[in-house]
Amino acid sequence: MTWTLENFPLEMQDLKPIIREKAIEIANKLKQERTVNELAIVEEAIKQAEEWFLNLEG
Structure with missing residues (x-):
C-alpha cells in the first residue's frame, strides 16, 4: 500500500505539511x-x- 497525503501513518500526523x-x-x-x-x-x-527541511531552511 502506498501512503498519500490523505492516507499516511499516524506517526506523521503532527509534522508540518511540507x-x-x-x-x-x-x-x-x-x-x-x-x-x-x-x-x-x-x-x-x-x-x-x-x-531535508533543516537543510532547506539553511
Whole structure:
C-alpha cells in the first residue's frame, strides 16, 4: 500500500505539511527498497524529511 497525503501513518500526523509530504515520499521509496517493518521505515522517513527541511531552511 502506498501512503498519500490523505492516507499516511499516524506517526506523521503532527509534522508540518511540507515535512509530512517529504516523509511520505521518502517512506514510499524506502518501502520499495527495503523489507524491514513499516514502523522502522516511518521513523527513518521522518528523520530524513526533518533533516531535508533543516537543510532547506539553511
